[in-house]
Amino acid sequence: MSWNKDTLLTLIEAQSNWVVESEGECLTISNDEGVDVFVYVGNQQMIVETALFSAASVKDKNTLNELILRSHQLVPLTTIGINKIGDDEYYVAFGALSTDSKDSVVLEEIETLFDNVPEFLDLYSDYLNVEMAV
16 A cells, blocks of 8 residues: 555544544644654655654753764664754654555554653753753
């Protein structure tokens, strides 16, 4: 199957533990812990992403960035990046997969991102000025 926004929406709506909303080109999926994941389906890949914390909340960006580069592979299937959201920059956690991925792989990617958010926040919390909620 080659995924698009509508077929993905149908798959996600069938998951009883998630709430999904369609917003423009993206789907917003929320879990019972209040974590929101955004999914965009392109021509060849799907991006599954969530904001972790604002770049403005980081005490020492160079030190944190070095730690991220040395440690992000310790948390499976998820990468860290920096994206502009509105007028601010945020550290984000994301995964990418093929639009030809199986249902189980798509669900695993989303669930893994939900599971990894607390790990990343715990791992990087000493580098933040304030306690950040997702």
